[in-house]
Amino acid sequence: MAIVRANVLICAGSACVSSRAYEFKDALLKALEEAGIRAEVNVVDTGCVGTCDLGPVAIVYPDGVFYVKLKPEDATTIVNEHLLKGRVVNRLLYQQPMTKEVFPSLSEIDFVARQKRIVLRNMGIINPESIEEYIAREGYEALAKALTMTPEEVIDTVKRSGLRGRGGAGFPTGLKWELARKAKGNPKYVICNGDEGDPGAFMDRSILEGDPHSVIEGMMIAGYAIGASKGFFYVRAEYPLAIKRLELALEQARNYGLIGENILGTDFSFDIELRRGSGAFVCGEETALIASIEGRRGEPRPRPPYPANKGLWDKPTVINNVETLANIAPIILNGADWFSSIGTEKSKGTKVFALAGKVNNTGLIEVPFGTSLREIVFEVGGGIPGGKKFKAAQTGGPSGGCIPAEYLDIPLDYESLKQIGAIVGSGGLIIMDEDTCMVDVARFFLEFTQSESCGKCPPCRVGTRKMLDILERIINGEGEEGDIERLIELGNEVRQDSLCGLGQTAPNPVLSTIRFFRDEYEAHINEKRCPAKSCRALIAYQVIPDKCRACGICARVCPVGAAQGKPREIHFIDKNLCIKCGDCFAKCPFGAIEKVDIFLEKS
Amino acid sequence: MKSLEDLRRIREQAQAQIRLRTQETNTKIIVGMGTCGIAAGARETLMAILDELAKRNIQDVVVTQTGCVGLCEYEPLVNVVKPGQPKITYMKVTPERARQIIASHIVNDQVINEWVLSTEEGV
Numbered sequence: 001m002a003i004v005r006a007n008v009l010i011c012a013g014s015a016c017v018s019s020r021a022y023e024f025k026d027a028l029l030k031a032l033e034e035a036g037i038r039a040e041v042n043v044v045d046t047g048c049v050g051t052c053d054l055g056p057v058a059i060v061y062p063d064g065v066f067y068v069k070l071k072p073e074d075a076t077t078i079v080n081e082h083l084l085k086g087r088v089v090n091r092l093l094y095q096q097p098m099t100k101e102v103f104p105s106l107s108e109i110d111f112v113a114r115q116k117r118i119v120l121r122n123m124g125i126i127n128p129e130s131i132e133e134y135i136a137r138e139g140y141e142a143l144a145k146a147l148t149m150t151p152e153e154v155i156d157t158v159k160r161s162g163l164r165g166r167g168g169a170g171f172p173t174g175l176k177w178e179l180a181r182k183a184k185g186n187p188k189y190v191i192c193n194g195d196e197g198d199p200g201a202f203m204d205r206s207i208l209e210g211d212p213h214s215v216i217e218g219m220m221i222a223g224y225a226i227g228a229s230k231g232f233f234y235v236r237a238e239y240p241l242a243i244k245r246l247e248l249a250l251e252q253a254r255n256y257g258l259i260g261e262n263i264l265g266t267d268f269s270f271d272i273e274l275r276r277g278s279g280a281f282v283c284g285e286e287t288a289l290i291a292s293i294e295g296r297r298g299e300p301r302p303r304p305p306y307p308a309n310k311g312l313w314d315k316p317t318v319i320n321n322v323e324t325l326a327n328i329a330p331i332i333l334n335g336a337d338w339f340s341s342i343g344t345e346k347s348k349g350t351k352v353f354a355l356a357g358k359v360n361n362t363g364l365i366e367v368p369f370g371t372s373l374r375e376i377v378f379e380v381g382g383g384i385p386g387g388k389k390f391k392a393a394q395t396g397g398p399s400g401g402c403i404p405a406e407y408l409d410i411p412l413d414y415e416s417l418k419q420i421g422a423i424v425g426s427g428g429l430i431i432m433d434e435d436t437c438m439v440d441v442a443r444f445f446l447e448f449t450q451s452e453s454c455g456k457c458p459p460c461r462v463g464t465r466k467m468l469d470i471l472e473r474i475i476n477g478e479g480e481e482g483d484i485e486r487l488i489e490l491g492n493e494v495r496q497d498s499l500c501g502l503g504q505t506a507p508n509p510v511l512s513t514i515r516f517f518r519d520e521y522e523a524h525i526n527e528k529r530c531p532a533k534s535c536r537a538l539i540a541y542q543v544i545p546d547k548c549r550a551c552g553i554c555a556r557v558c559p560v561g562a563a564q565g566k567p568r569e570i571h572f573i574d575k576n577l578c579i580k581c582g583d584c585f586a587k588c589p590f591g592a593i594e595k596v597d598i599f600l601e602k603s
Numbered sequence: 604m605k606s607l608e609d610l611r612r613i614r615e616q617a618q619a620q621i622r623l624r625t626q627e628t629n630t631k632i633i634v635g636m637g638t639c640g641i642a643a644g645a646r647e648t649l650m651a652i653l654d655e656l657a658k659r660n661i662q663d664v665v666v667t668q669t670g671c672v673g674l675c676e677y678e679p680l681v682n683v684v685k686p687g688q689p690k691i692t693y694m695k696v697t698p699e700r701a702r703q704i705i706a707s708h709i710v711n712d713q714v715i716n717e718w719v720l721s722t723e724e725g726v
Contacts, residue, residue: 086668
């Protein structure tokens with residue numbers, strides 16, 4: 001047997017796959033074949049490395065060299081230079097967006113060096129489609145250990161670790177298990193909630209795609225702890241790659257006897273089924289999710305009784321989020337004290353965030369609770385593109401709120417965020433810069449929850465509609481005196497009277513933006529002006545004559561012929577034709593097009 | 604799989620697959636693979652090294668390559684870096700020499716002085 005002297009790991013998360021990672025892989029295999037070193041180099045798919053913005057990416061071990069933005073034609077260069085001659089291909093390395101510094105290895109770049117990876121421990125190291133590689137990283141060792149403990153000891157360990165649900169609500173996981181263990185009824189069930197639906201959030205998808213066995217193992221430990229012998233994965237059908245890898249993982253675990261009867265020679269038996277959701281946002285709510293698994297329409301019901309007592313088919317049921325379950329195995333292996341030493345007083349461990357929006361390094365990150373927003377945005381995230389100013393971050397998606405610049409140093413944990421009207425939520429973290437209109441942000445999220453409202457209870461069905469109407473009016477320059485107060489009043493009612501979490505949290509983005517950016521609402525209503533110059537009804541585009549070089553690009557990109565001008569003459573924009581798409585503004589090489597407030601102009 | 608022992612056995616076998624990705628400090632053998640090195644037979648030397656390591660089932664050694672360091676007439680050059688020891692550069696390493704270096708230096712910690720071109724501290 002020849003020794004394999006190098007491993008090339010190619011990120012096979014959805015983001016990299018969609019930026020043609022597999023084409024690169026094929027080209028690489030071909031190049032290795034041509035160079036005659038196919039047998040010496042292992043090419044392996046791996047889970048999401050997190051640097052989604054830089055994809056497709058690959059890591060070459062043993063050196064740990066990290067290549068980014070790979071094209072199929074780069075494969076030959078990597079083979080001939082790096083793998084044959086040992087010369088790192090500099091032009092394909094990661095460059096820090098602000099300092100332009102080049103980093104050869106993945107572990108050195110800020111994006112990774114600043115993280116603490118518990119949930120994402122195997123991303124970029126193992127092949128998610130190989131159970132052996134998971135086992136090589138102590139996989140299923142925690143299950144074996146748990147089976148030597150009593151269920152009460154397992155629950156006690158999870159309780160003492162301080163782990164709280166990562167789906168958004170932050171309920172203590174150990175306590176949830178204990179309630180289900182003590183609940184009367186048989187059989188009992190474990191459900192993994194993989195119905196990730198917040199716009200901009202993709203943590204759970206990446207975990208299922210990148211390390212499915214870690215979630216399976218966590219679910220089995222939960223099953224053992226509460227006395228269940230059956231588990232369900234509920235994953236949305238819009239996540240085909242996650243479903244494929246999960247199915248494969250379940251099959252592999254079954255073949256090894258890790259799922260089935262008398263696991264590892266003990267009395268514990270456990271089976272797992274995968275159920276696909278069709279993507280209704282409300283099905284992430286636990287009672288609606290249960291209804292959906294039972295084959296009914298996905299609608300929530302009032303709680304209590306909680307699923308721990310009366311869940312799936314009215315039997316005691318634990319529902320845990322994907323990320324929560326991925327934390328279980330490390331907790332069992334390393335102990336409660338280890339886990340509770342990470343994070344803050346009441347928020348233990350780490351949190352995976354999907355970093356999106358106006359930030360240089362978008363992608364998937366895992367940091368200890370208590371890390372400040374500033375560290376995430378400016379160190380892990382590499383700052384705001386184009387030297388713009390940070391304005392706010394939206395956490396928790398449509399259920400959450402915004403964190404304005406004055407709270408950049410707030411530690412991200414459950415309590416601190418709650419205090420300022422935001423939530424940790426499931427982990428979506430959208431960064432906004434000075435060009436973002438906060439009223440429009442509120443409208444965006446409310447539009448989402450409004451259209452996802454299942455319609456069962458009137459406060460949510462009617463209330464969100466009414467609020468959305470007001471927001472749309474404000475954005476169109478038709479806001480009225482008292483609209484802000486009406487939004488607050490309606491918001492509080494929807495929050496209090498809605499049946500489930502969807503409605504109860506739907507007003508949050510509105511209330512939170514009013515709290516911190518009331519002046520923007522007032523500008524829209526009283527002055528008919530959008531301070532961020534983003535709301536189309538309130539702005540116009542015009543040419544700055546001094547800067548225009550008559551290059552004609554604006555006229556070429558304009559889809560409606562509003563940007564006009566003769567050769568060598570200063571161009572202009574016909575405001576009657578202009579649809580305010582902003583293309584000319586984005587494409588003008590001289591910055592000669594500006595946005596102006598139209599209502600100001602009139603006066 | 605019926606017991607913890609079975610699980611551990613699979614783990615040991617599987618660890619070989621991912622060893623290159625997870626090891627931090629270990630012995631490195633670096634083969635000069637510039638054009639000059641390849642012309643002087645570095646490819647054969649590299650293959651001999653890999654083969655010898657496989658035969659002896661030595662798994663904690665990482666084999667990588669480097670480019671031309673400017674000493675083309677001494678190629679093939681092979682560096683051996685053991686944790687906490689100076690970097691030893693061997694010259695004119697034929698496949699036979701390579702096998703002996705593994706037996707002597709890697710396994711028994713005996714540097715073969717007559718083939719040493721240079722010794723570099725603090726690598």
